[in-house]
Amino acid sequence: xxxxxxxxxxxxxxxxxxxxxxxxxxxxxxxxxxxxxxxxxxxxxxxxxxxxxxxxxxxxxxxxxxxxxxxxxxxxxxxxxxxxxxxxxxxxxxxxxxxxxxxxxxxxxxxxxxxxxxxxxxxxxxxxxxxxxxxxxxxxxxxxxxxxxxxxxxxxxxxxxxxxxxxxxxxxxxxxxxxxxxxxxxxxxxxxxxxxxxxxxxxxxxxxxxxxxxxxxxxxxxxxxxxxxxxxx
Ligand code: ADP
Ligand code: ADP
Numbered sequence: 493x494x495x496x497x498x499x500x501x502x503x504x505x506x507x508x509x510x511x512x513x514x515x516x517x518x519x520x521x522x523x524x525x526x527x528x529x530x531x532x533x534x535x536x537x538x539x540x541x542x543x544x545x546x547x548x549x550x551x552x553x554x555x556x557x558x559x560x561x562x563x564x565x566x567x568x569x570x571x572x573x574x575x576x577x578x579x580x581x582x583x584x585x586x587x588x589x590x591x592x593x594x595x596x597x598x599x600x601x602x603x604x605x606x607x608x609x610x611x612x613x614x615x616x617x618x619x620x621x622x623x624x625x626x627x628x629x630x631x632x633x634x635x636x637x638x639x640x641x642x643x644x645x646x647x648x649x650x651x652x653x654x655x656x657x658x659x660x661x662x663x664x665x666x667x668x669x670x671x672x673x674x675x676x677x678x679x680x681x682x683x684x685x686x687x688x689x690x691x692x693x694x695x696x697x698x699x700x701x702x703x704x705x706x707x708x709x710x711x712x713x714x715x716x717x718x719x720x721x722x723x724x725x
Contacts, residue, residue, distance in 0.1 A: 495656055495686050496520040496543055500557035503542055508553075512538040513710045515557075522655070525678075525687040529694050530707035536690045539707060540658050542566075543688070545574045562655065575601060578656040579649035583664050585641040594620075594636070594644050595629045601652045619647040623677060639670020646677070656686040663696075675700060 498518040502511040513535045520526060530536050541547040542559055548567045559566040562577055569577075582588055591597040598619050602612045620626040623643040628636065636644060642662060649657065659678070663671040678687060678700050691697045694704070704721050706713040714724045 493522045494519045494560075495522050495562055497560040498543075498557070501542060501559060502554075502556045503538060503547055504554045505538075506552040506554075511710055513542060513707075515539070515712055518712065518715070520656075520686060520688070522686055523683050524703060525682050525701045526689070526703045526705060527694065527697050527701040528688060528690045528705045528707060529692055530713075531692060534707045535710040536692075536707050537660060538710075540580070540660060540688065540690055544578045544580045544658055545569070545571055546580075572604075575652050575654070576605070577654055578658065579652055579654035580658040580660065581642070581646055581649060581662045583661045585638070585645045585665070588645045589633050589641065589648075592632060593629075594625060594631050594633060594647075597633060597644055598647045598651050601648060605652075615651045615653070619650040622650055622680070623647040624673065637670070638666040639673060642666055642670065642674060643677075646674070654685075656688065657681070658688045658690070660690045661692070662689070671696075 496519060498515050500516055502514045504511045528536050528539065538547070541551065543561070545566055547553070548555060548559070549571050561569065589597055591600055595616060598616050599612060602615050620629060623646050625640060625643050625647060628640060633641065633644065663674050666674070675697070678689070681687065682700060689697050689701060698718065701718060703715070703717055705715045716724055
Protein backbone atom coordinates (compact mmCIF):
# COMPACT_ATOMS: atom_id res chain seq x y z
CA UNK A 493 0.00 0.00 0.00
CA UNK A 494 1.21 3.50 -0.84
CA UNK A 495 1.18 5.86 2.14
CA UNK A 496 2.36 8.90 0.18
CA UNK A 497 1.71 9.65 -3.49
CA UNK A 498 2.90 12.81 -5.24
CA UNK A 499 1.92 13.92 -8.72
CA UNK A 500 3.10 17.01 -10.63
CA UNK A 501 4.02 18.79 -7.41
CA UNK A 502 5.66 22.19 -7.40
CA UNK A 503 5.96 24.87 -4.76
CA UNK A 504 7.22 28.42 -5.26
CA UNK A 505 7.74 30.67 -2.23
CA UNK A 506 5.89 33.95 -2.42
CA UNK A 507 9.00 36.09 -2.85
CA UNK A 508 10.75 33.77 -5.31
CA UNK A 509 10.84 33.41 -9.11
CA UNK A 510 11.37 29.68 -9.45
CA UNK A 511 9.98 26.65 -7.65
CA UNK A 512 11.92 25.48 -4.56
CA UNK A 513 10.66 21.97 -5.31
CA UNK A 514 9.36 20.29 -8.48
CA UNK A 515 8.49 16.59 -8.43
CA UNK A 516 6.49 14.87 -11.19
CA UNK A 517 6.02 11.45 -9.68
CA UNK A 518 6.95 10.06 -6.29
CA UNK A 519 5.55 7.55 -3.82
CA UNK A 520 6.40 5.76 -0.60
CA UNK A 521 5.18 2.31 0.39
CA UNK A 522 3.96 1.47 3.85
CA UNK A 523 6.83 0.42 6.11
CA UNK A 524 9.60 1.80 3.92
CA UNK A 525 12.52 3.69 5.44
CA UNK A 526 13.90 6.35 3.17
CA UNK A 527 16.67 8.90 3.23
CA UNK A 528 16.18 12.27 1.55
CA UNK A 529 19.55 13.87 1.03
CA UNK A 530 21.19 16.75 -0.81
CA UNK A 531 23.22 19.84 -0.04
CA UNK A 532 21.90 22.77 1.97
CA UNK A 533 19.39 24.91 0.11
CA UNK A 534 18.54 22.30 -2.56
CA UNK A 535 14.92 21.87 -1.42
CA UNK A 536 14.81 19.01 1.11
CA UNK A 537 12.92 20.90 3.82
CA UNK A 538 10.52 22.36 1.29
CA UNK A 539 9.83 18.86 -0.03
CA UNK A 540 9.01 17.38 3.37
CA UNK A 541 6.92 20.44 4.23
CA UNK A 542 4.85 19.55 1.17
CA UNK A 543 4.42 16.00 2.52
CA UNK A 544 3.45 16.76 6.13
CA UNK A 545 0.89 19.49 5.59
CA UNK A 546 3.00 22.47 6.63
CA UNK A 547 3.07 24.00 3.15
CA UNK A 548 -0.50 23.25 2.09
CA UNK A 549 -1.84 24.62 5.38
CA UNK A 550 0.60 27.18 6.66
CA UNK A 551 3.07 28.60 4.16
CA UNK A 552 2.57 31.34 1.62
CA UNK A 553 3.44 30.50 -1.94
CA UNK A 554 2.12 28.81 -5.02
CA UNK A 555 1.43 25.11 -4.62
CA UNK A 556 0.60 23.03 -7.69
CA UNK A 557 -0.15 19.36 -8.16
CA UNK A 558 -1.29 16.73 -5.77
CA UNK A 559 -0.05 15.06 -2.59
CA UNK A 560 -2.04 12.13 -1.23
CA UNK A 561 -1.37 10.77 2.20
CA UNK A 562 -3.06 7.46 3.05
CA UNK A 563 -5.17 8.14 -0.04
CA UNK A 564 -6.41 11.54 1.16
CA UNK A 565 -5.62 14.75 -0.70
CA UNK A 566 -3.46 16.74 1.71
CA UNK A 567 -4.87 20.20 0.92
CA UNK A 568 -8.36 19.13 1.91
CA UNK A 569 -7.31 17.13 5.00
CA UNK A 570 -7.57 19.23 8.18
CA UNK A 571 -4.37 19.72 10.17
CA UNK A 572 -5.77 18.09 13.34
CA UNK A 573 -6.43 14.90 11.37
CA UNK A 574 -2.89 14.92 10.01
CA UNK A 575 -1.27 14.78 13.45
CA UNK A 576 -2.40 11.16 13.81
CA UNK A 577 -1.07 10.29 10.36
CA UNK A 578 2.27 12.03 10.00
CA UNK A 579 4.62 13.30 12.70
CA UNK A 580 7.67 15.47 12.05
CA UNK A 581 10.73 15.77 14.26
CA UNK A 582 12.45 19.07 13.47
CA UNK A 583 16.12 20.01 13.76
CA UNK A 584 15.58 22.23 16.75
CA UNK A 585 13.71 20.36 19.50
CA UNK A 586 13.26 23.51 21.60
CA UNK A 587 10.92 24.91 18.98
CA UNK A 588 8.74 21.84 19.42
CA UNK A 589 8.09 21.80 23.17
CA UNK A 590 5.45 23.89 24.91
CA UNK A 591 4.83 22.22 28.28
CA UNK A 592 6.50 22.19 31.70
CA UNK A 593 7.31 18.51 32.30
CA UNK A 594 8.14 15.58 30.05
CA UNK A 595 4.89 13.79 30.92
CA UNK A 596 2.79 16.89 30.20
CA UNK A 597 4.49 17.29 26.85
CA UNK A 598 3.85 13.68 25.85
CA UNK A 599 0.25 13.82 27.13
CA UNK A 600 -0.55 17.02 25.25
CA UNK A 601 -1.43 15.51 21.85
CA UNK A 602 -3.55 12.59 23.10
CA UNK A 603 -5.39 14.95 25.49
CA UNK A 604 -6.24 17.19 22.56
CA UNK A 605 -7.66 14.15 20.79
CA UNK A 606 -9.93 13.79 23.86
CA UNK A 607 -9.06 10.12 24.22
CA UNK A 608 -10.22 8.17 27.29
CA UNK A 609 -7.85 8.62 30.27
CA UNK A 610 -6.74 4.94 30.25
CA UNK A 611 -5.72 5.21 26.62
CA UNK A 612 -3.85 8.45 27.26
CA UNK A 613 -1.96 6.75 30.10
CA UNK A 614 -1.19 3.75 27.90
CA UNK A 615 0.12 5.96 25.09
CA UNK A 616 2.30 7.97 27.46
CA UNK A 617 3.84 4.82 28.98
CA UNK A 618 4.43 3.26 25.58
CA UNK A 619 6.03 6.39 24.09
CA UNK A 620 8.30 6.98 27.08
CA UNK A 621 9.41 3.38 26.94
CA UNK A 622 10.23 3.36 23.22
CA UNK A 623 12.26 6.54 23.59
CA UNK A 624 13.95 5.30 26.79
CA UNK A 625 12.93 8.27 28.95
CA UNK A 626 10.51 6.66 31.43
CA UNK A 627 12.77 7.78 34.27
CA UNK A 628 12.51 11.41 33.10
CA UNK A 629 8.73 11.40 33.24
CA UNK A 630 8.41 14.10 35.91
CA UNK A 631 11.48 16.05 34.87
CA UNK A 632 11.13 19.71 33.99
CA UNK A 633 11.79 20.18 30.26
CA UNK A 634 14.07 23.14 30.92
CA UNK A 635 16.53 20.81 32.71
CA UNK A 636 16.91 18.24 29.93
CA UNK A 637 20.00 17.74 27.79
CA UNK A 638 19.70 18.25 24.03
CA UNK A 639 19.40 14.51 23.38
CA UNK A 640 16.80 14.05 26.14
CA UNK A 641 14.83 16.97 24.77
CA UNK A 642 14.90 15.48 21.28
CA UNK A 643 13.67 12.15 22.70
CA UNK A 644 10.86 13.98 24.52
CA UNK A 645 9.79 15.51 21.22
CA UNK A 646 9.88 12.08 19.57
CA UNK A 647 7.85 10.57 22.45
CA UNK A 648 5.21 13.31 22.09
CA UNK A 649 4.94 12.56 18.40
CA UNK A 650 4.79 8.77 18.95
CA UNK A 651 1.94 9.33 21.41
CA UNK A 652 -0.17 10.39 18.42
CA UNK A 653 0.58 6.97 16.86
CA UNK A 654 1.29 8.38 13.40
CA UNK A 655 1.78 5.95 10.51
CA UNK A 656 4.55 8.09 9.05
CA UNK A 657 7.50 9.63 10.89
CA UNK A 658 9.65 12.34 9.35
CA UNK A 659 13.00 13.26 10.90
CA UNK A 660 14.49 16.51 9.57
CA UNK A 661 18.20 16.30 10.46
CA UNK A 662 17.16 15.11 13.92
CA UNK A 663 20.64 14.86 15.36
CA UNK A 664 22.19 18.08 14.07
CA UNK A 665 21.91 19.75 17.49
CA UNK A 666 22.88 16.86 19.78
CA UNK A 667 26.03 15.08 20.94
CA UNK A 668 27.31 11.73 19.52
CA UNK A 669 25.89 9.69 22.44
CA UNK A 670 22.44 11.26 21.94
CA UNK A 671 22.76 10.71 18.20
CA UNK A 672 23.38 6.99 18.67
CA UNK A 673 20.32 6.68 20.87
CA UNK A 674 18.10 8.42 18.33
CA UNK A 675 19.34 6.18 15.53
CA UNK A 676 18.98 2.96 17.50
CA UNK A 677 15.40 4.01 18.24
CA UNK A 678 14.80 4.60 14.54
CA UNK A 679 16.34 1.18 13.84
CA UNK A 680 13.82 -0.44 16.22
CA UNK A 681 10.85 1.26 14.58
CA UNK A 682 12.05 0.30 11.12
CA UNK A 683 9.46 -1.71 9.19
CA UNK A 684 6.75 -0.99 11.79
CA UNK A 685 6.36 2.64 10.69
CA UNK A 686 7.06 4.45 7.48
CA UNK A 687 10.18 6.51 8.14
CA UNK A 688 11.59 9.47 6.23
CA UNK A 689 14.95 10.83 7.35
CA UNK A 690 16.32 14.08 5.94
CA UNK A 691 20.08 14.21 6.38
CA UNK A 692 22.90 15.71 4.34
CA UNK A 693 25.48 13.34 5.82
CA UNK A 694 24.57 10.16 3.93
CA UNK A 695 27.00 7.86 5.72
CA UNK A 696 25.38 8.68 9.04
CA UNK A 697 22.02 7.10 8.22
CA UNK A 698 22.61 4.75 5.32
CA UNK A 699 22.39 1.62 7.44
CA UNK A 700 18.91 2.59 8.70
CA UNK A 701 17.21 3.04 5.33
CA UNK A 702 16.08 0.97 2.31
CA UNK A 703 16.03 3.73 -0.27
CA UNK A 704 17.90 6.95 -1.01
CA UNK A 705 16.53 10.07 -2.69
CA UNK A 706 18.87 12.86 -3.76
CA UNK A 707 17.44 16.35 -4.17
CA UNK A 708 19.32 18.85 -6.31
CA UNK A 709 18.09 22.29 -7.39
CA UNK A 710 14.58 21.44 -6.29
CA UNK A 711 14.35 18.20 -8.26
CA UNK A 712 14.82 14.51 -7.55
CA UNK A 713 18.23 13.76 -9.02
CA UNK A 714 17.96 10.06 -8.24
CA UNK A 715 15.70 7.74 -6.29
CA UNK A 716 17.29 4.32 -5.78
CA UNK A 717 17.36 1.23 -3.59
CA UNK A 718 20.26 1.47 -1.18
CA UNK A 719 22.17 -1.34 -2.90
CA UNK A 720 22.07 0.56 -6.21
CA UNK A 721 23.48 3.69 -4.63
CA UNK A 722 27.09 3.08 -5.66
CA UNK A 723 26.09 3.29 -9.33
CA UNK A 724 24.85 6.84 -8.75
CA UNK A 725 27.56 8.59 -6.77
P1 ADP B 1 18.10 23.69 6.23
O1 ADP B 1 18.82 23.31 7.48
O2 ADP B 1 16.95 22.83 5.88
O3 ADP B 1 19.03 23.93 5.11
P2 ADP B 1 17.68 26.51 6.05
O4 ADP B 1 18.83 27.06 6.79
O5 ADP B 1 17.67 26.46 4.55
O6 ADP B 1 17.39 25.06 6.62
O7 ADP B 1 16.34 27.25 6.49
C1 ADP B 1 16.06 27.53 7.84
C2 ADP B 1 14.72 28.27 7.90
O8 ADP B 1 14.78 29.48 7.13
C3 ADP B 1 13.57 27.47 7.32
O9 ADP B 1 12.41 27.69 8.10
C4 ADP B 1 13.38 28.03 5.93
O10 ADP B 1 12.03 27.90 5.49
C5 ADP B 1 13.77 29.47 6.12
N1 ADP B 1 14.38 30.03 4.88
C6 ADP B 1 15.37 29.49 4.14
N2 ADP B 1 15.64 30.25 3.08
C7 ADP B 1 14.81 31.31 3.15
C8 ADP B 1 14.60 32.46 2.34
N3 ADP B 1 15.29 32.66 1.22
N4 ADP B 1 13.66 33.34 2.72
C9 ADP B 1 12.96 33.14 3.83
N5 ADP B 1 13.10 32.08 4.64
C10 ADP B 1 14.01 31.18 4.31
P1 ADP C 1 17.23 22.38 2.18
O1 ADP C 1 16.27 21.83 3.14
O2 ADP C 1 17.73 21.38 1.18
O3 ADP C 1 18.35 23.13 2.82
P2 ADP C 1 15.17 24.32 1.61
O4 ADP C 1 13.96 23.57 1.21
O5 ADP C 1 15.25 24.85 3.00
O6 ADP C 1 16.46 23.46 1.27
O7 ADP C 1 15.35 25.54 0.61
C1 ADP C 1 15.19 25.41 -0.80
C2 ADP C 1 15.19 26.79 -1.41
O8 ADP C 1 14.03 27.50 -0.99
C3 ADP C 1 16.39 27.65 -0.99
O9 ADP C 1 16.74 28.44 -2.10
C4 ADP C 1 15.82 28.48 0.14
O10 ADP C 1 16.50 29.71 0.24
C5 ADP C 1 14.38 28.69 -0.31
N1 ADP C 1 13.47 28.87 0.84
C6 ADP C 1 13.30 28.03 1.88
N2 ADP C 1 12.39 28.50 2.74
C7 ADP C 1 11.95 29.67 2.23
C8 ADP C 1 11.02 30.64 2.65
N3 ADP C 1 10.32 30.48 3.78
N4 ADP C 1 10.84 31.72 1.88
C9 ADP C 1 11.53 31.86 0.74
N5 ADP C 1 12.43 31.01 0.27
C10 ADP C 1 12.65 29.90 1.01
